[in-house]
Amino acid sequence: MCSIHYTNVLQQPIKQYIIETNKQIRIKDIAEKAHVSIGTVDRVLHNRGEVAESTKKKILKIVEELDYHPNILASTLASKKSAVFATLLPQPPSIEGYWNKPFIGIKKRIVELRQYGVQIQPFTFNQTESKSFVTESEKILELKPDGVVFAPFFKKESVKFIEKLNKQEIPFVFIDSEIKNVGQLSYIGQDSYQSGLVSGKLLDMIIPDGNILVIHFAKEMDNQNHLVQREKGFYDWFLNKEDNKHQLFTCEIANTDGTGWMKKIKEKIIRKKIKGIFVTNSKVFFIGRLLQKLNSSDIKVIGHDLLKENVEFLKKDVVQFLICQRPEEQGYNAINKLFRNIVQKRVIAKENYTSIDIVTKENVNYYKGFK
Amino acid sequence: MCSIHYTNVLQQPIKQYIIETNKQIRIKDIAEKAHVSIGTVDRVLHNRGEVAESTKKKILKIVEELDYHPNILASTLASKKSAVFATLLPQPPSIEGYWNKPFIGIKKRIVELRQYGVQIQPFTFNQTESKSFVTESEKILELKPDGVVFAPFFKKESVKFIEKLNKQEIPFVFIDSEIKNVGQLSYIGQDSYQSGLVSGKLLDMIIPDGNILVIHFAKEMDNQNHLVQREKGFYDWFLNKEDNKHQLFTCEIANTDGTGWMKKIKEKIIRKKIKGIFVTNSKVFFIGRLLQKLNSSDIKVIGHDLLKENVEFLKKDVVQFLICQRPEEQGYNAINKLFRNIVQKRVIAKENYTSIDIVTKENVNYYKGFK
DNA sequence: TTTTTTCCCGTGTACGAACACGAAAATTTA
DNA sequence: TAAATTTTCGTGTTCGTACACGGGAAAAAA
Numbered sequence: 001m002c003s004i005h006y007t008n009v010l011q012q013p014i015k016q017y018i019i020e021t022n023k024q025i026r027i028k029d030i031a032e033k034a035h036v037s038i039g040t041v042d043r044v045l046h047n048r049g050e051v052a053e054s055t056k057k058k059i060l061k062i063v064e065e066l067d068y069h070p071n072i073l074a075s076t077l078a079s080k081k082s083a084v085f086a087t088l089l090p091q092p093p094s095i096e097g098y099w100n101k102p103f104i105g106i107k108k109r110i111v112e113l114r115q116y117g118v119q120i121q122p123f124t125f126n127q128t129e130s131k132s133f134v135t136e137s138e139k140i141l142e143l144k145p146d147g148v149v150f151a152p153f154f155k156k157e158s159v160k161f162i163e164k165l166n167k168q169e170i171p172f173v174f175i176d177s178e179i180k181n182v183g184q185l186s187y188i189g190q191d192s193y194q195s196g197l198v199s200g201k202l203l204d205m206i207i208p209d210g211n212i213l214v215i216h217f218a219k220e221m222d223n224q225n226h227l228v229q230r231e232k233g234f235y236d237w238f239l240n241k242e243d244n245k246h247q248l249f250t251c252e253i254a255n256t257d258g259t260g261w262m263k264k265i266k267e268k269i270i271r272k273k274i275k276g277i278f279v280t281n282s283k284v285f286f287i288g289r290l291l292q293k294l295n296s297s298d299i300k301v302i303g304h305d306l307l308k309e310n311v312e313f314l315k316k317d318v319v320q321f322l323i324c325q326r327p328e329e330q331g332y333n334a335i336n337k338l339f340r341n342i343v344q345k346r347v348i349a350k351e352n353y354t355s356i357d358i359v360t361k362e363n364v365n366y367y368k369g370f371k
Numbered sequence: 372m373c374s375i376h377y378t379n380v381l382q383q384p385i386k387q388y389i390i391e392t393n394k395q396i397r398i399k400d401i402a403e404k405a406h407v408s409i410g411t412v413d414r415v416l417h418n419r420g421e422v423a424e425s426t427k428k429k430i431l432k433i434v435e436e437l438d439y440h441p442n443i444l445a446s447t448l449a450s451k452k453s454a455v456f457a458t459l460l461p462q463p464p465s466i467e468g469y470w471n472k473p474f475i476g477i478k479k480r481i482v483e484l485r486q487y488g489v490q491i492q493p494f495t496f497n498q499t500e501s502k503s504f505v506t507e508s509e510k511i512l513e514l515k516p517d518g519v520v521f522a523p524f525f526k527k528e529s530v531k532f533i534e535k536l537n538k539q540e541i542p543f544v545f546i547d548s549e550i551k552n553v554g555q556l557s558y559i560g561q562d563s564y565q566s567g568l569v570s571g572k573l574l575d576m577i578i579p580d581g582n583i584l585v586i587h588f589a590k591e592m593d594n595q596n597h598l599v600q601r602e603k604g605f606y607d608w609f610l611n612k613e614d615n616k617h618q619l620f621t622c623e624i625a626n627t628d629g630t631g632w633m634k635k636i637k638e639k640i641i642r643k644k645i646k647g648i649f650v651t652n653s654k655v656f657f658i659g660r661l662l663q664k665l666n667s668s669d670i671k672v673i674g675h676d677l678l679k680e681n682v683e684f685l686k687k688d689v690v691q692f693l694i695c696q697r698p699e700e701q702g703y704n705a706i707n708k709l710f711r712n713i714v715q716k717r718v719i720a721k722e723n724y725t726s727i728d729i730v731t732k733e734n735v736n737y738y739k740g741f742k
Numbered sequence: 743t744t745t746t747t748t749c750c751c752g753t754g755t756a757c758g759a760a761c762a763c764g765a766a767a768a769t770t771t772a
Numbered sequence: 773t774a775a776a777t778t779t780t781c782g783t784g785t786t787c788g789t790a791c792a793c794g795g796g797a798a799a800a801a802a
Contacts, residue, residue, distance in 0.1 A: 026758060037782045042760070050779060072486050073448045074758035077787050081760095115443050191737065198733045205576055356734035362569045363727035366562065397788055408752045413790070421749060445788035448757050452790095 025068045033066070034059050045070075072344070082117030083343050085110075085335065086140045088133075088150035089175070091124040096308050098282045098327065099124075102175060105331030106149070113339055120335070121145060128219055130154040137161040141168065147338035148172040149331075152179050155225070171342060175334045176327075177226045186337045188352045190325040192226035195304075195356045196233020196280075202321050202358065203276045203302050204237065204246070210275025212238075213268060214250045217283035221252060227280045230304075234278055246276070256283070262290050269299070279303035284322070288313035306359060306367055314361055324357040324367060396437045404437070405430050416441075443715065453488030454714050456481075456706060457511045459504075459521035460546070462495040467679045469653045469698065470495075473546060476702030477520070484710055491706070492516060499590055501525040508532040512539065518709035519543040520702075523550050526593070542713060546705045547698075548597045557708045559723045561696040563597035566675075566727045567604020567651075573692050573729065574647045574673050575608065575617070581646025582618045583609075584639060588654035590625050598651045601675075605649055617647070627654070633661050640670070650674035655693070659684035677730065677738060685732055693730045695738060701725055 027045070031038045036055055043049040044059045051059075087106060092099040103122070110120045123140055125133040133154050140148060141164055148165060152158035152174055162182050165172050171185045178187040203212060214234060216227050231250065238244050249272055253261045265287075268274065277299060279287055284303025288310070291299060302321040303310060313319040333352060340346045359367055398416070402409045407426055414420040415430045422430075433439075458477060463470040474493070481491045494511055496504040504525050511519060512535055519536060523529035523545055533553050536543050542556045549558040574583060585605060587598050602621065609615050620643055624632045636658075639645065648670060650658055655674025659681070662670060673692040674681060684690040704723060711717045730738055 024758085028758080038759090039761085039783075040781055043781085046760080048761085049781085052780060055780085071448070071758050073444045074787090075760075077442070077444045077448060077757095077789095078759045078761085080787065194733060194737070198731065201731060201733055208579075353737050355728070355737040357726070358729035358731075358734070360569065360572065360729075362565060362572055363729070366565070366724050366726040395788080399788080409789090410753075410791085411751055414751085417790080419791085420751085423750065426750085442788050445757085446790075448759095448787095449789040449791085451757065 024071060025066045027068070027070075030059060030062050030066065030068060033062050076116050076343075080117060081343075082119060083146040083339075084119045084121060084143070085147045085149065085338050086121045086123060086143060086145040087334075088123045088125065088136055088140060088148065090127045090151060090153060098305055098307060101305075101327035102331030102334070105328035105333070106335050107331075108328070109332045109335040109339070113335070116339070116343060118335075118339060118343065125153070127153065130157050133157050134161075141165070144168065145170065147185075147342050149175055149334040149338065151176045153177070155179065155222070171338070173334050173337050175330055184350075185341055186334075186348055186350055186352055188330045188334045188337070188354065190226075190354050190356060192229035193233040193236075195323055195325070196230035196235075197237050198233075198356050198358065199230070199278055199302050199321075199323055200234040200237025203278055203300060204241070206300050206320060207246070207276045209245045211247045211249065211272050212276040212278065213265075213272070213274045214248060214278045214280065215265070215287065216250070216252045216280050217256060217286060218252070218281065219254050230280045234280075247272075249274075253286075256286055261286075262293075265290060266294065269294075269296075274299065276300045277302070281305070282307050282310065284319060285309035285313060288316075288318045291318055292316075306364070311364055311368070314359070314364055317361065320360070322359040322364075324359050325354045326357065326367075330354055395442065396439045398439070398441070401430060401433050401437060401439060404433050447487050447714070451488065452714075453490060454517040454710075455490045455492060455514070456518045456520065456709050457514060457516040458491065458493045458705075459507055459511060459519065460493075460495055461498045461522060461524060469676055469678060472698035473702030473705070476699035476704070477706050478702075479699075480703045480706040480710070484706070487710070487714060489706075489710060489714065496524070498524065501528050504528050505532075512536070515539065516541065518556075518713050520546055520705040520709065522547045524548070526550065526596070542709070544705050544708050546701055555721075556712055557705075557719055557721055557723055559701045559705045559708065560725060561597075561727060562724050563600035564604040564607075566694055566696070567601035567606075568608050569604075569727050569729065570601070570649055570673050570692075570694055571605040571608025574649055574671060575612070577671050577691060578617070578647045580616045582620065582643050583647040583649065584636075584643070584645045585619060585621045585649045585651065586636070586658065587621070587623045587651050588627060588657060589623070589652065592623060601651045605651075618643075620645070624657075627657055632657075633664075636661060637665065640665075640667075645670065647671045648673070652676070653678050653681065655690060656680035656684060659687075659689045662689055663687075677735070682735055682739075685730070685735055688732065691731070693735075695728045695730050696725045697728065697738075 027041050028038055031041045034041070034055070036059065040051060040055065041059055043051050044056050089102065090099045106120065110118060121143060123136040125136045134157050137157070148170055150172060158179060159182070162172070166183050173185050174187040174189070176189050178184070178189060214231055216231070218227055221228060235248060238246055238248060249268065251265065251268060255261065275298065277287055279301070282303070282305035284301065285307065287301055287303070291301065301319045302323070303319060304323050305327070306322060306324050310319065310322055314322055337348050341348050357367065398412050399409055402412045405412070405426070407430065411422060411426065412430055414422050415427050460473060461470045477491065481489060492514060494507040496507045505528050508528070519541060521543065529550060530553070533543070537554050544556050545558040545560070547560045549555070549560060585602055587602070589598055592599060606619060609617055609619060620639065622636065622639060626632065646669065648658055650672070653674070653676035655672065656678065658672055658674070662672065672690045673694070674690060675694050676698070677693060677695050681690065681693055685693055708719050708723070712719050728738065
């Protein structure tokens with residue numbers, strides 16, 4: 001009895017695959033069965049040329065019956081159609097920068113899709129100049145790509161860009177952050193609010209008491225909506241807790257060029273008796289450097305993203321947790337969404353929230369490689 | 372100056388892709404350049420027939436020069452070779468069982484590879500009967516598949532199976548657990564020891580003091596080497612800690628049919644003043660049920676794998692952490708390894724350690740879907 | 743020198759779909 | 773009734789690779 005049940009669960013369903021896989025119905029088979037030529041079937045399937053209504057019906061019926069699925073290999077081989085995708089991402093300050101990571105994933109998928117004739121044209125903008133975003137986005141519109149992946153970093157400028165994309169009927173996918181309901185094919189990224197909650201829980205767990213400092217390293221906060229969301233989630237963790245022993249403070253650092261910001265934070269740490277720090281983005285290594293200088297090991301730190309420098313501080317126990325969102329995977333998935341929708345014409349999911357990975361010294365090694 | 376640097380990082384490298392992608396070098400191009408026929412180049416590339424040493428050299432040189440890569444589409448289309456892969460996994464007790472998850476990933480990859488003529492023939496064995504493992508493995512040898520994915524659950528029996536696979540020159544991939552250096556193509560799974568360390572750290576973090584109980588739910592421990600490894604990592608976390616406040620106990624439960632095991636554990640919890648429990652596999656829901664009955668909320672629990680029932684206890688705050696290893700992804704990757712090596716004849720990595728994911732109530736929702 | 747054998751290599755067809763070209767049949771117009 | 777149109781459909785080539793078959797040249801044997 002039991003074994004029958006088991007069999008149903010695992011073995012039966014797959015036998016189907018074997019059978020399904022064996023028969024490849026060709027357009028020729030349909031033609032023969034309908035007593036027409038291949039060309040006629042072709043016209044019916046692609047809505048080109050003219051076909052008598054009666055034969056069209058007959059053919060479609062047979063297509064249904066035989067459950068015909070075109071062979072993608074032969075199809076793309078013959079058509080030689082090549083899609084061009086454009087990407088618009090912030091410029092990473094160096095090869096180690098965060099924004100190089102999604103790009104690694106993008107490259108990987110593009111290389112895999114080379115055979116399908118998919119090409120990519122990357123554009124980058126300067127995170128501190130909305131103007132560069134506009135300039136580059138106009139270049140994209142000029143290029144008229146078949147699809148676009150971009151990070152809607154500057155909201156106002158992005159909305160304008162989107163309007164034009166919609167007018168030109170160019171599908172697009174958001175990566176990293178999103179604008180709701182503006183016609184995007186999909187969004188690839190993290191649920192920022194929820195990741196803030198996770199950060200809150202973790203930091204709460206490791207500091208029994210003492211106050212907490214939330215730090216934004218960002219020029220203009222309104223452009224970085226997801227940093228605000230993360231902060232909100234973080235605060236909410238403590239708000240929703242009965243008998244909360246921590247007090248929270250927030251601090252925005254717009255400029256990290258000199259050492260002015262260090263003084264500011266240092267002072268705040270002492271004055272407010274800070275025992276825990278949450279950095280809302282990948283710039284947590286700044287705090288790592290600071291704490292190393294101060295030589296204070298009783299302050300716990302949590303931040304985002306597996307930048308090389310961040311990982312170093314994680315391994316040195318200066319940073320306790322890094323929240324990570326698998327940016328390479330995001331880039332990979334973004335291109336894949338475009339490919340599946342535009343080239344393969346499949347229906348795809350509107351949202352694709354990346355997992356919120358909790359990374360510590362002990363499991364970091366298994367996050368580093370991107371496969 | 373800066374912008375030049377940026378350009379180098381992101382924009383330049385990709386322009387190359389565009390160029391690379393454009394030119395598809397055909398075997399015909401090589402033939403023309405070498406002043407030979409297509410057939411000759413074909414023979415050189417596939418080591419078939421006989422070709423004069425001199426022309427062979429000449430052709431290979433041109434292949435290098437032009438950086439020729441065969442068009443997989445055309446190749447598989449023309450060859451019509453279809454690989455058959457076999458899988459040998461434990462039978463899941465129900466559709467919700469753990470071992471259904473890797474299988475979901477396997478199915479997904481198989482569906483994607485249907486066009487490539489890849490087929491799958493699944494076999495399952497009973498976790499409590501090594502004999503069923505032997506029977507099924509013999510069926511596989513009879514089938515003579517082009518590749519095998521299996522979980523070496525019973526060590527002795529697996530070794531025998533492997534010997535025969537090697538003799539028949541059938542490549543195989545381990546999933547979930549591994550036997551070292553027996554000729555496997557690859558291993559897909561977690562680093563059990565390291566995941567034990569992570570569990571130790573987490574449990575240590577959330578219980579300031581009190582003793583800890585490690586529970587194995589398994590019939591025969593020697594078959595489940597990775598459970599032992601997890602335990603070892605767990606213990607080592609506390610051993611390597613200066614000033615450890617916890618005492619650890621281990622308990623093996625071979626049979627969960629009656630309620631006998633519950634009494635045993637209940638007694639142990641009280642007698643040893645247990646404040647934390649670590650379950651070394653996915654059976655943590657048993658402890659969830661027990662604790663719910665006991666109505667004791669001051670015991671923290673950590674276990675493995677996102678089974679539906681486990682997730683429920685996670686959401687009810689009965690279980691604090693679940694360590695997860697993305698079993699669907701593992702199944703997907705296992706088939707992919709076989710495909711890349713056998714069909715596409717690429718070189719693949721010997722080991723593929725899955726990430727050690729830390730899952731809590733707050734981020735669990737982003738782990739549930741498999742994309 | 744002729745025949746046989748070995749060694750090289752070119753040609754042709756197939757895989758399944760896409761698409762262009764133009765021919766046959768049906769219809770309308772002169 | 774013939775000519776001009778329109779509607780409908782069949783044939784042939786192409787994509788890049790795989791592979792079978794057989795032909796020609798060179799080397800060995802007669």
